[in-house]
Amino acid sequence: MNPTANAVRAGLARGWIELRQLFTTGPDLIGQFMSPAIALVVLYLLRNREYAGSDLSIAELAVPGLIGSIIVFNGLFAITNVLVLDREDGTLLRAKAVPGGMIGYVVGKIVSAAGSVVVQVAVVLAVGMAVIGGASLGGLSVWATFVWVLLLSLLAALPLGAILGAVLDGPRATFLLTMPLMGLVAISGIFYPITALPGWLQAIGQMFPIYWSGLGMRSALLPPDAVAVEIGESWRHAETAAVLGAWAVAGLLIAPVVLRRMVRHESGSSMAARRERAMQRAF
Template identity: 80%
Template sequence: MNPTATAVRGGFARAWIELRQMYRNAPELLGQFLTPALSLCALYLLRNREYADSGLSIAELALPGLLGSIIAFNGLFAIANVLVLDREDGTLLRAKAVPNGMIGYFVGKITTAAGSVLVQVLVVLVVGMLVIGGLSPDGPGAWLTFGWVVLLGLLAILPAGAILGGVLEGPRATFLLTMPLMGLIAISGIFYPITALPGWLQSVAQAFPMYWAGLGMRSALLAPETVAIEIDRSWRHLETAAVLGAWAVVGLLVAPVVLRRMARHESGSSMAARREKAMQRAF
């Protein structure tokens, strides 16, 4: 039996166990859904405020963007935080001690992260359609667009999260990463049309996958005439696929190199040094 294939199957089995544990644990569920729930509450309060003369409320326009931000923001942190914490507590070192353990470990963690993000997206979509409304997927083509945007978004984001998890040192570093990411959310047209921003901020936002994930969600879930508020009055599907695809290709090429380097440098002494630093910060 192929040892690599066995490790991959073990990774999928581990992911299934972790996902079941995640959704049977109240604190984990709270951590997963607190921010989306608060966002939905804010959008519910804005459901009667119309944006310009679009005929849609601000909440209806923002809901697809919220789904895009879940893919980008939660997808990145779902893998980055896990890698940082598992290096801190020795989980990664124990995986390294098992033959082909790193393969199974990474397959499991990436599958768990992707699964948790997919569940969040589907739950928020269903709840949002019920309490806010305004979404009008136009047949199988719209759902096909929804599917490829989610898939490409995850392929673009998860490798980036793995890279950050491989280079960041300590939970404090991942916490500090939150601030620039929240800034990206603010300028990415997630909760308000990007066309209302200055041109240079629009250019900055379009360099990152968060904007394109939100745009793809809007193209799939909003009425066709809503395209009038977008840049160039176009959903720009080709550009969306190109930018998300470029991030995915670069991430998939760079992430294995970073993760192999991280794994090579994992040792008992490096873990002890991190624990010592953590104790010094605590006191």
């Protein structure tokens, strides 16, 4: 029997088990849905405030953008956090010691990360449509756009998360990463149209996948006339596919190289050194 195929099957099973544990454990559930719940509450309070030049409220415009940010932000952090923590507690070292263990480990983490993001998107979309409105999934073309934006956004986010998880040193570095990423969310037109920002901020926001994921979700979920608030009054599907695709290709090319390098340098002594540095920071 092919060892690689065995490792992939083991990874799929592991990912499914981790996904079930994630959504059947109270603290994990709170961690998954706390931030989206707070965002939805804020948007609900803004549901009657219309955006200038549009028949939609600020909340209705923001729900698809929130979904786009969840895909990229949470998809990235789901991989980053687990890689950093598993290096700290020795999980990665144990996986390295098993034949085909790293293949199964990576497959499992991809399954659990992608699955958790898809569940979050489904819940936030259902709740947003029910309590805020404005978004809909009627029609085959709408579903097609929703699916390809979701898949490309995940492909852009997950490899990037693997790269960051392989190079960041400890949970503190991961925590510090949240600050620039939250700033990036703020300038990516997620909660307010990007056209309201200065041109130089618009240019920075458009360099990263969060903006394009949000734009793609708005194109799928909002009425056609909502395009009036976008740059050039266009959904720019070709540009969305190109930018997300470029991030995905770059990540898929770089991530295996970085992960292999990380695994080669993983050892008992390196794990002990990280623990010693952590203890020194604690005291």
